[in-house]
Amino acid sequence: MSDFLRNRDIATEILSRLSTKELGSARCVSKAWNSFISDPAFLRIHSQRWTCPSALFFVIRERSGAGFRSYFHLKKAIYIGLHDSSSKGQESLFRFLPERVVLMASSNGILCCRGLVPSVRIKNCDPDGEPRLELHFMIYVCNPATREWVAFEPLRTGNSSVVFEPVRISSVAQYFGFTFYPNGFLANTTKPCFKLVGIQNSKTLSNSYSFVIYSSVTKEWKTSEEVLCCDYTINQHKVISVGHMFHWLTMAHYMITFDVEKELSAVIKLPGPELESVECLGNSEGYLHCVTANLTEIQVWILKDYCKPEWTLKHKLDLVEFCRGHTELNHLLPRLERREPETDTGVNLVALAFHEEILCMLVKPEKLISYSFNTRKLSSQCTAFAADDYFQRYPAIPYSDSLTSINVPEGDQTSGANSNGI
Amino acid sequence: MSSSAENPTLTAEITKPSTEIATETAQSAKKITLKTSDDQIFEVEESVAMEFATVKSFFEDAPSSTDTVPLPNVPAKPFSQVIEFCKEQIKFKANPDETEKKRSNSEFVKEKTNEDLVEMIPVANYLEIKDLLDVLNQAVADRIQNRSVEYVRSFFGIDNDFTSEEEALLREEHAWAFEDVDED
Numbered sequence: 115m116s117d118f119l120r121n122r123d124i125a126t127e128i129l130s131r132l133s134t135k136e137l138g139s140a141r142c143v144s145k146a147w148n149s150f151i152s153d154p155a156f157l158r159i160h161s162q163r164w165t166c167p168s169a170l171f172f173v174i175r176e177r178s179g180a181g182f183r184s185y186f187h188l189k190k191a192i193y194i195g196l197h198d199s200s201s202k203g204q205e206s207l208f209r210f211l212p213e214r215v216v217l218m219a220s221s222n223g224i225l226c227c228r229g230l231v232p233s234v235r236i237k238n239c240d241p242d243g244e245p246r247l248e249l250h251f252m253i254y255v256c257n258p259a260t261r262e263w264v265a266f267e268p269l270r271t272g273n274s275s276v277v278f279e280p281v282r283i284s285s286v287a288q289y290f291g292f293t294f295y296p297n298g299f300l301a302n303t304t305k306p307c308f309k310l311v312g313i314q315n316s317k318t319l320s321n322s323y324s325f326v327i328y329s330s331v332t333k334e335w336k337t338s339e340e341v342l343c344c345d346y347t348i349n350q351h352k353v354i355s356v357g358h359m360f361h362w363l364t365m366a367h368y369m370i371t372f373d374v375e376k377e378l379s380a381v382i383k384l385p386g387p388e389l390e391s392v393e394c395l396g397n398s399e400g401y402l403h404c405v406t407a408n409l410t411e412i413q414v415w416i417l418k419d420y421c422k423p424e425w426t427l428k429h430k431l432d433l434v435e436f437c438r439g440h441t442e443l444n445h446l447l448p449r450l451e452r453r454e455p456e457t458d459t460g461v462n463l464v465a466l467a468f469h470e471e472i473l474c475m476l477v478k479p480e481k482l483i484s485y486s487f488n489t490r491k492l493s494s495q496c497t498a499f500a501a502d503d504y505f506q507r508y509p510a511i512p513y514s515d516s517l518t519s520i521n522v523p524e525g526d527q528t529s530g531a532n533s534n535g536i
Numbered sequence: 537m538s539s540s541a542e543n544p545t546l547t548a549e550i551t552k553p554s555t556e557i558a559t560e561t562a563q564s565a566k567k568i569t570l571k572t573s574d575d576q577i578f579e580v581e582e583s584v585a586m587e588f589a590t591v592k593s594f595f596e597d598a599p600s601s602t603d604t605v606p607l608p609n610v611p612a613k614p615f616s617q618v619i620e621f622c623k624e625q626i627k628f629k630a631n632p633d634e635t636e637k638k639r640s641n642s643e644f645v646k647e648k649t650n651e652d653l654v655e656m657i658p659v660a661n662y663l664e665i666k667d668l669l670d671v672l673n674q675a676v677a678d679r680i681q682n683r684s685v686e687y688v689r690s691f692f693g694i695d696n697d698f699t700s701e702e703e704a705l706l707r708e709e710h711a712w713a714f715e716d717v718d719e720d
Contacts, residue, residue, distance in 0.1 A: 118654075121658065124657055124658070127669070127673045128673045128677050131673065131674060131677035132677060132680070132681060136682065138710035139685055140680075140685075140688060141706060141710065142685045142698070142703055142706050142707055143685055143689055143692075144689070144694050144696060145697050145698065146697075147694070260709075261709065
């Protein structure tokens with residue numbers, strides 16, 4: 115059976131049933147296995163099979179500065195494995211990148227980060243000859259499982275309209291959404307590629323947003339001509355992409371959407387009554403989902419048609435029933451049965467993220483649980499971090515590990531690739 | 537199932553291969569003769585043989601054929617195990633019970649050696665028995681799951697062709713892939 119790989123269909127069928135972690139180990143079996151497992155055709159099939167989140171990232175923010183000029187500063191990300199409760203600081207996870215970074219977004223196994231410390235450059239291009247300081251963060255798109263990465267600047271040099279002001283650095287950079295297409299995004303290209311979309315206040319119109327787009331195909335930024343008139347303030351960190359659609363939660367019961375292919379934006383009302391709390395947006399089975407919660411249940415809604423934006427209720431979790439059915443949640447019952455209004459500090463069950471039919475929730479004081487709507491199974495992890503401090507206030511970013519290649523061009527100075535080709 | 541090479545006697549002409557033969561009437565006695573790569577003759581009930589998509593399409597092309605069907609890529613040993621599986625499967629066709637089917641499938645693979653499983657896969661693939669192939673692929677994946685690289689090599693009989701430096705480098709790259717491996 116040393117010719118196991120000779121029938122590629124069978125080998126693909128068997129090996130694609132192994133998790134990404136196990137594949138990493140299987141690559142060491144032999145040279146033939148290593149090249150078979152690194153083959154994009156194989157990895158494509160594997161990633162279609164393994165879409166469930168393998169970990170959650172929590173991005174920790176800290177307030178820095180004081181008073182009027184204070185702003186939230188992205189500090190670091192914490193990784194929590196959903197299968198093995200392993201937790202890792204980002205130091206060990208992003209060690210392969212040339213500088214310290216903060217995580218911004220995750221899509222199909224690929225992460226988008228930006229540098230922690232801005233680079234400063236003196237520019238002399240103003241008509242009046244005044245030298246000017248320009249600050250920018252490098253952006254990194256990487257796969258921590260293969261340590262492949264590519265870096266680029268947030269916006270093209272020479273485009274003076276998009277210089278970040280120090281006070282706004284954090285906010286602007288946080289609004290980026292990121293999507294990775296493992297199979298390309300056009301019918302005629304199957305090579306992996308990615309796009310970033312940033313939302314910012316329009317320079318020309320008040321109460322409006324404009325959009326900037328980066329494409330890994332053109333390797334260029336461009337400002338979309340689309341302008342969205344909208345009064346709502348963007349809710350930091352709450353951006354999610356589903357294929358070519360980007361969604362930003364606002365502070366109101368509405369979200370902003372942007373179609374990166376057609377460059378069209380819209381404002382869409384969120385599901386449920388306005389008083390109900392919208393916990394998170396999620397990507398599952400190719401559609402946008404929204405998780406809402408009230409005192410008695412958690413609801414998962416699906417949006418299928420953006421032209422006729424109607425949310426359909428897909429899953430409903432009766433909290434009392436749910437907690438009664440799982441011994442690890444029994445301690446929450448008394449309070450739920452009394453229907454005691456939860457205060458800010460007294461929320462015991464918080465939906466953090468929804469990804470591919472898996473709902474991740476925080477159970478105070480220190481448990482992270484994930485519930486699969488497909489298998490009706492609950493798994494729980496103890497976390498080493500105090501729930502109050504970290505999880506509730508910070509966005510949870512689901513991550514599904516994958517050996518998919520970002521398709522880093524060879525010989526690129528601002529990129530790195532692992533030594534696949536031993 | 538008889539695996540002797542005695543005279544296969546075909547009772548009636550096969551008129552139309554059909555999966556509807558589940559009705560256990562006189563027709564169920566209808567047998568089809570199959571010859572493996574190591575020249576063993578198998579007489580298989582038609583309802584079982586129609587589980588093999590390859591054999592089924594043979595009869596679709598030649599509905600009235602009474603010939604022995606040659607199976608050039610199928611050795612007798614794994615083939616008899618494949619027949620065992622299909623005999624179980626057709627019971628669930630008349631009476632579908634997913635839980636019982638799962639139990640029966642896992643029972644089937646449980647008592648097979650690694651070698652048995654690995655030998656049956658190409659047979660199931662050649663005969664296009666989708667259900668069995670799925671069960672076997674999952675069983676093999678389960679057996680190599682969370683095992684050491686050395687175990688996987690011996691499972692498939694693969695020689696390590698990395699130099700120790702290359703292997704060390706690759707293992708270091710996938711450092712996180714080496715946590716929590718089961719004992720062999």
